[in-house]
Amino acid sequence: MNPLINYHYTLPFKEVNSFLFLPYGVDETCYKDRILPQIPRIVDTLNKFRESRQAAISVNNNINNSCMMGLGFQIVKNKLIVCVTMRSQCKTNGRPSDTVMIQYISTLVMKALGLKQYKVYVTVWNYHNNVELTKENDSNEEVQRNIKLLVSS
Numbered sequence: 225m226n227p228l229i230n231y232h233y234t235l236p237f238k239e240v241n242s243f244l245f246l247p248y249g250v251d252e253t254c255y256k257d258r259i260l261p262q263i264p265r266i267v268d269t270l271n272k273f274r275e276s277r278q279a280a281i282s283v284n285n286n287i288n289n290s291c292m293m294g295l296g297f298q299i300v301k302n303k304l305i306v307c308v309t310m311r312s313q314c315k316t317n318g319r320p321s322d323t324v325m326i327q328y329i330s331t332l333v334m335k336a337l338g339l340k341q342y343k344v345y346v347t348v349w350n351y352h353n354n355v356e357l358t359k360e361n362d363s364n365e366e367v368q369r370n371i372k373l374l375v376s377s
Contacts, residue, residue: 225315227352235323235330235344243328254290258283259329266297267336274299284311291318295326297333304334304342314354317361322346 245256262281269279279297283290291314296307308326313319330342361368 225353227350228348229350231313231348231351233346233348235326235346237341237343238327240324240327240331243325245325255283255292255325258290259295260332263329263332263336266333270297270299270333270337292322295329299337299339302339302341304330304337304339306330306333306342306344308344308346310346310348312350312352313348314352314357316353316358318354 245253259281266279266281269276275298277296277298281295283292283294291310291312293309293311295309298305306326306329310322313322326344326346330344334340334342
């Protein structure tokens with residue numbers, strides 16, 4: 225698969241109430257540690273001003289260049305709008321996990337705000353199939369088990 229540059233898609237609404245941040249070939253704890261502690265600030269900001277442009281989380285840092293760069297949140301017509309920017313996303317290994325993780329984060333914020341629905345817009349700078357990682361993960365039982373958990377949730 226040739227990479228798609230500047231690829232956009234939306235995620236369907238799905239209430240996801242748990243996500244284990246399981247590794248599938250990369251260190252997903254960087255997302256857990258960088259995103260979850262910021263959720264109360266996002267909720268507080270949106271409770272004060274629903275259209276705030278300050279309700280954003282920068283995920284990337286100099287230590288670990290995560291694929292997800294950031295998330296932005298707004299409330300429009302009583303619906304949580306979430307915009308996600310990814311510098312990179314692997315079709316086989318990344319997108320299944322990213323989908324469930326983003327739905328989980330969106331569910332957390334939505335519920336904390338007392339809303340009933342969200343809509344997610346995702347922009348991916350480089351959407352590709354990482355053949356080397358896919359081959360490596362095909363023989364890794366832990367990764368295969370985790371991918372099955374992610375896809376089934």
